[in-house]
Amino acid sequence: MKNMFLAINIVTPAEGKQERVQGMLSHLVPEAEKYEPEALMFCASWCATAGVFYVVEMFANEAAQEYHRNQPYTAELRRISREEHNLAKRVEVQVLDRFAGFNRGY
Template identity: 75%
Template sequence: MNIVTPAEGKKDRVQELLSHLVSEVETNEPEALAFYASWVADVGVFYVIELFANEAAQESHRQQSYTAELRRICREEHNLAKKVEVQVLSKFAGFSR
């Protein structure tokens, strides 16, 4: 899970960039089993939940050109209030439909 905090006034731009990322992942990464971006208004952050078939698929995702482009744009446009926080979750229960 990635916690993405947009800079003041940049929420819509970050949402646009994350929506594009989700679309690219869905189209180009068949081993991405789930990839969601959600906005949590109470705390002013996006949660990006990623689930990959294996570590190789996750590493491949990190190396994609569109992932690098997202990082570059956010850096150049100063879209983030702070560095993206990455949390590794250990699934113990749940389901997908």
């Protein structure tokens, strides 16, 4: 667990853009799964009460996270979001220090 990189991204869609942002995140997840073997977990969830998406990422190490950020499909998602003004504010990234936990593989 020591070298793993774990982060939560808080994505706030602009008014009327929730469906568009959800579609873009839904496309990103299988891309990361297919092309990023050191992406250990990637989960996008919607929280209606907060009006935000939480994207939880776990990578084998920080280099794997940087690799993810530099993929063409990730850059394309950022470009489209800027051009379409899909986000109400900049994505907030919280890097976490994991000290306990498990994953049953579901």
